[in-house]
Amino acid sequence: MENPVIVALDFENGKKAKEFLLSFEGVTPFVKVGMELFYAEGISFLSWLKERKFPVFLDLKLHDIPTTVYKSMKVLGTVGVDMINVHASGGTNMMKAAKEGLLDSGAHQTKLIAVTQLTSTDEKMLSDELLIQQSNLLECVTHYAELAKQAGLDGVVCSAHEVKSIKETCGNSFLTVTPGIRLSNQQVHDQVRISTPHDAALKGVDYMVVGRSITQSANPADVYGKIINEWREVHENNNRSPIA
Numbered sequence: 591m592e593n594p595v596i597v598a599l600d601f602e603n604g605k606k607a608k609e610f611l612l613s614f615e616g617v618t619p620f621v622k623v624g625m626e627l628f629y630a631e632g633i634s635f636l637s638w639l640k641e642r643k644f645p646v647f648l649d650l651k652l653h654d655i656p657t658t659v660y661k662s663m664k665v666l667g668t669v670g671v672d673m674i675n676v677h678a679s680g681g682t683n684m685m686k687a688a689k690e691g692l693l694d695s696g697a698h699q700t701k702l703i704a705v706t707q708l709t710s711t712d713e714k715m716l717s718d719e720l721l722i723q724q725s726n727l728l729e730c731v732t733h734y735a736e737l738a739k740q741a742g743l744d745g746v747v748c749s750a751h752e753v754k755s756i757k758e759t760c761g762n763s764f765l766t767v768t769p770g771i772r773l774s775n776q777q778v779h780d781q782v783r784i785s786t787p788h789d790a791a792l793k794g795v796d797y798m799v800v801g802r803s804i805t806q807s808a809n810p811a812d813v814y815g816k817i818i819n820e821w822r823e824v825h826e827n828n829n830r831s832p833i834a
């Protein structure tokens with residue numbers, strides 16, 4: 591994996607996001623534009639990023655009736671983002687419609703992934719609030735991943751803890767994108783199912799989404815580098831191991 595870190599641009603406007611990106615001094619990290627920034631700036635900001643060669647994950651987590659999701663994807667697909675997502679809980683038909691919308695827009699290269707359960711959700715919330723009592727979190731996330739795979743999607747958003755089970759069920763090439771990443775000495779914030787870059791690498795995660803650990807740091811490029819290094823160390827050790 592060339593670059594496993596996706597930096598979440600969780601800023602209130604494009605000006606702040608651009609200032610932040612300037613601190614990377616010529617490096618163009620894979621960036622994630624979520625609801626806050628997209629609602630503030632719209633498609634023009636995505637075009638600004640693409641013109642400057644930033645790989646972009648558009649994290650709008652679509653969840654609506656299949657026709658609406660199809661039509662929305664047909665619009666968003668024209669922007670040329672590298673990754674985009676829907677909620678798996680919208681169901682198989684909705685996920686298939688998302689894929690069709692993307693293909694009909696001509697976005698054949700864009701990876702379409704499904705959010706399984708948010709990394710801020712824990713077992714108690716799953717059973718007491720969402721009333722999903724038939725399965726535990728791991729089973730639920732793995733089941734959603736299986737549905738996403740059957741619907742023709744490229745991967746899922748999940749926590750690092752579920753990656754092994756998802757890869758066993760959906761195959762190794764099915765992408766896993768994991769938020770909730772923290773260096774061992776960092777604040778957890780509102781995330782529940784967290785993991786360090788070291789653990790994420792050991793667990794076979796494909797991409798780590800990192801927001802506040804980088805964006806709220808005094809030296810973002812430095813933390814970004816530390817996360818990549820922690821990840822690479824594990825992979826280099828694995829490659830050296832005679833068992834790997």
Ligand code: C5P
Pocket residue numbers: 598600624649705706707708709710747748769770771779781799800801802803
């Ligand atoms: O600041 P932090 O590293 O917790 O940011 C994580 C990012 O990943 C946020 O932009 C959040 O919206 C996103 N995300 C998540 N859990 C998911 C899907 C997306 O935290 N399941």
